[in-house]
Amino acid sequence: MTKAPATLTLTLADESDTLDLGRRLAQGLSPSCRLYLHGDLGAGKTTLVRGLLRALGFEGRVKSPTFSLVEPYEFSSLSLYHFDFYRFDEPTELRDSGLLEHFDGPSICIVEWPSKAGPQLPPPDLEIDLSPRDDGGRSAVLVARSNRGEHWLEQTLR
Ligand SMILES: Nc1ncnc2c1ncn2[C@@H]1O[C@H](COP(=O)(O)OP(=O)(O)OP(=O)(O)O)[C@@H](O)[C@H]1O
Numbered sequence: 001m002t003k004a005p006a007t008l009t010l011t012l013a014d015e016s017d018t019l020d021l022g023r024r025l026a027q028g029l030s031p032s033c034r035l036y037l038h039g040d041l042g043a044g045k046t047t048l049v050r051g052l053l054r055a056l057g058f059e060g061r062v063k064s065p066t067f068s069l070v071e072p073y074e075f076s077s078l079s080l081y082h083f084d085f086y087r088f089d090e091p092t093e094l095r096d097s098g099l100l101e102h103f104d105g106p107s108i109c110i111v112e113w114p115s116k117a118g119p120q121l122p123p124p125d126l127e128i129d130l131s132p133r134d135d136g137g138r139s140a141v142l143v144a145r146s147n148r149g150e151h152w153l154e155q156t157l158r
């Protein structure tokens with residue numbers, strides 16, 4: 001019997017809660033880990049990444065990679081790629097883009113719109129689905145998809 005994935009549902013009342021979740025996720029980062037972010041346009045995916053990058057010490061403007069497809073970040077002890085695959089229409093576009101090689105190395109990969117990337121995208125360690133609430137806030141469902149993802153989830157809750 002396969003084990004059910006570890007999941008956690010959080011209410012994010014406002015933008016600062018989303019930034020804070022990003023900050024807490026930064027505590028559990030390890031080389032080559034993968035975080036995939038689901039949720040409609042404006043759900044708060046880039047906001048969460050901004051909180052995570054701030055926690056790592058990045059002070060510049062966090063650009064949405066909607067047009068560039070990827071924004072790279074270098075820190076003293078790790079490197080990170082922030083992808084956004086919203087603009088992909090065909091599952092072959094990821095392969096043709098040459099970006100898949102980034103998923104084989106030690107860099108951390110955070111992906112917005114992984115559903116647009118097609119089946120070639122390797123599976124995540126952790127995925128988060130953000131959705132709007134009637135009160136204007138967001139719900140976040142976090143699902144661990146690997147042992148490392150479970151560990152990451154535990155560290156995020158500390
Ligand atoms: N918990 C929250 N409650 C209310 N508003 C929020 C919350 N988190 C983020 N927001 C707001 O949602 C808006 C859109 O956020 P963001 O750009 O991060 O969305 P996104 O999911 O990356 O969208 P896209 O798919 O277009 O890239 C921002 O104005 C942000 O302030």
Ligand SMILES: [Mg+2]
Pocket residue numbers: 045046047064084112
């Ligand atoms: Mg975004």
